[in-house]
Amino acid sequence: MSAVATSRHALEEALSQVEEHLRRGEELASALHNEAVASRMRPFGDACGALPRSVRDVARTLGKDVRLVISGEQVPVDREILRQLEAPLGHLVRNAIDHGIETPDERVAAGKPRHATLWVEARHHAGSLVVEVREDGRGINRANLRARIATNNLSAPEILAAMDDAELFDFLFLPGFSTASQVTDISGRGVGLDVVQSMAHGVGGSVEVRSSPRGTAFSLRLPVTLSIVRAAVISIAGETYALALARLERIDRIARADITNVEGRPTTLIRGDTVGLVHATDLLELKPIAAGLAQGDLAVVSLQAAGRTVGLIVDAFLGEEDLVVRKLDARLGAVAHVNAASIRENGDLLLILDADDLVQSTLQLLEQGRLCGDGGRSSASTRRSKRILVIEDSITVREVERQMLLRAGYLVDTAVDGVDGWNALQKNSYDLIVSDVDMPRLSGIELVRKLRADRRFERVPVVIVSYKDREEDRLAGLAVGASAYLTKGSFQDHSFLKTIADLVGSATECE
Numbered sequence: 001m002s003a004v005a006t007s008r009h010a011l012e013e014a015l016s017q018v019e020e021h022l023r024r025g026e027e028l029a030s031a032l033h034n035e036a037v038a039s040r041m042r043p044f045g046d047a048c049g050a051l052p053r054s055v056r057d058v059a060r061t062l063g064k065d066v067r068l069v070i071s072g073e074q075v076p077v078d079r080e081i082l083r084q085l086e087a088p089l090g091h092l093v094r095n096a097i098d099h100g101i102e103t104p105d106e107r108v109a110a111g112k113p114r115h116a117t118l119w120v121e122a123r124h125h126a127g128s129l130v131v132e133v134r135e136d137g138r139g140i141n142r143a144n145l146r147a148r149i150a151t152n153n154l155s156a157p158e159i160l161a162a163m164d165d166a167e168l169f170d171f172l173f174l175p176g177f178s179t180a181s182q183v184t185d186i187s188g189r190g191v192g193l194d195v196v197q198s199m200a201h202g203v204g205g206s207v208e209v210r211s212s213p214r215g216t217a218f219s220l221r222l223p224v225t226l227s228i229v230r231a232a233v234i235s236i237a238g239e240t241y242a243l244a245l246a247r248l249e250r251i252d253r254i255a256r257a258d259i260t261n262v263e264g265r266p267t268t269l270i271r272g273d274t275v276g277l278v279h280a281t282d283l284l285e286l287k288p289i290a291a292g293l294a295q296g297d298l299a300v301v302s303l304q305a306a307g308r309t310v311g312l313i314v315d316a317f318l319g320e321e322d323l324v325v326r327k328l329d330a331r332l333g334a335v336a337h338v339n340a341a342s343i344r345e346n347g348d349l350l351l352i353l354d355a356d357d358l359v360q361s362t363l364q365l366l367e368q369g370r371l372c373g374d375g376g377r378s379s380a381s382t383r384r385s386k387r388i389l390v391i392e393d394s395i396t397v398r399e400v401e402r403q404m405l406l407r408a409g410y411l412v413d414t415a416v417d418g419v420d421g422w423n424a425l426q427k428n429s430y431d432l433i434v435s436d437v438d439m440p441r442l443s444g445i446e447l448v449r450k451l452r453a454d455r456r457f458e459r460v461p462v463v464i465v466s467y468k469d470r471e472e473d474r475l476a477g478l479a480v481g482a483s484a485y486l487t488k489g490s491f492q493d494h495s496f497l498k499t500i501a502d503l504v505g506s507a508t509e510c511e
Helices: 001-037 052-064 081-099 104-111 144-151 157-162 165-173 191-202 280-284 356-367 394-407 418-427 444-452 473-479 495-504
Strands: 042-045 066-071 077-078 117-126 128-135 206-212 216-224 230-238 239-244 248-254 261-264 265-270 273-279 297-303 308-314 316-324 338-343 349-353 383-385 387-391 411-415 432-435 462-466 484-487 506-511
Touching: 042 081, 042 356, 052 066, 052 081, 052 444, 077 081, 077 297, 081 117, 081 128, 081 191, 081 216, 144 157, 144 165, 165 191, 165 206, 165 273, 216 230, 216 273, 230 280, 230 297, 230 308, 230 356, 230 506, 239 316, 248 265, 265 297, 265 308, 265 418, 273 280, 273 297, 273 356, 273 418, 280 308, 280 356, 316 338, 349 356, 387 394, 387 418, 394 411, 394 495, 411 418, 418 432, 432 444, 432 495, 444 462, 444 473, 462 473, 462 495, 484 495
Parallel strands: 066 117, 239 349, 273 308, 387 411, 387 432, 432 462, 462 484
Antiparallel strands: 042 077, 117 128, 128 216, 206 216, 230 239, 230 316, 248 297, 261 265, 265 273, 297 308, 338 349, 383 506
């Protein structure tokens, strides 16, 4: 018995040592992980350096008295998010001074201090980075907003009257939408807020607007880091995939009895809204698992993009995980419905799906009954997306044009001026070029002239988009060979996308 007891004691000691090594290994791995994440972080204040001067200049131009208060300057932010945040933050600040804050006389008449206060704040909350821009101005005039929406034929008056604040404020983020009564150097061009929303959605975040007679606040909820994503892990056709939780509306189990057919397409009610359903296997071109297809509840992921909600039927939910994001190798090109990849703790590889791409394909299946290609399947060999080059020196306008074209389904590359655009044309082929006129190094007129003198590009459609709206400017652009000449007000009346479609057709061709 003593030998058995001695052996048991030795085994317990060995197990204790193994557990201690494992614990130390986990602590070391956690510490290394935290250090790696911390190395990507920069203080929020790095994105605020230009704000005091911007506030001072805009306020002086508009005859307003504004005091800027920045808090959370030491809050750590992923450097890539910080880089993308700088321009949207400037838009929100200028928008707040122009549209939200009153003149000193108006403030005094309303019983407020002569000087307004504009707060820019960053903080970590519930695992996210929250960046808020708020002021103590007049608040959003809902009647004026409804009138502008109706004037632009974006919604019927009876529908507008029934909208709540969240639905109404969503119109502020439409490309080309502006509540300004006239175009100035600061506002009225319809560019700005949609760039803010595009940036937030692009990194897996969201934007919220709150407004009252005491002021308006724009809150951006963003991931703390782009290297780690909190994701829902799902099973599709026996394979494991992930979807960023920030991009999901809901995760539900739907009884088969609650599925109805509307015009031959499966739909269900989720929180009172009718949502079209599509099997994820149809989108990803996977063979469904036969077992269990005709019995049990359906696992449904609700996704939203561009104001549309759809339901994606998956095999099962496998829980939530923090995943290290790994970008796909550039040599793979654009992979349909896939955004990135990750390796789980057990060493398994899984793909992180692209929510926006899934929504667009789901809507195509629901509305057209098929994807491009034979038998309703999408295939790289049977589908070609049109590629457009946007040449624009203004980061704001460049991003507006890029997002509008992306939402329409086109592939988009950008260039910062005429020379950069010319260099891009030497490397890639494009179905159409969108160019500004006034740019450093090489103007839009000079670029078009150069394109038409080169046999490789003489037939490529070129659309000039400029602030100059005089007839002589339009004729000058057409004279050198531009296919169309638009003003930047075309973002508002949709003629921009219509002109693109007239010149090159729809974004995707089925071959």
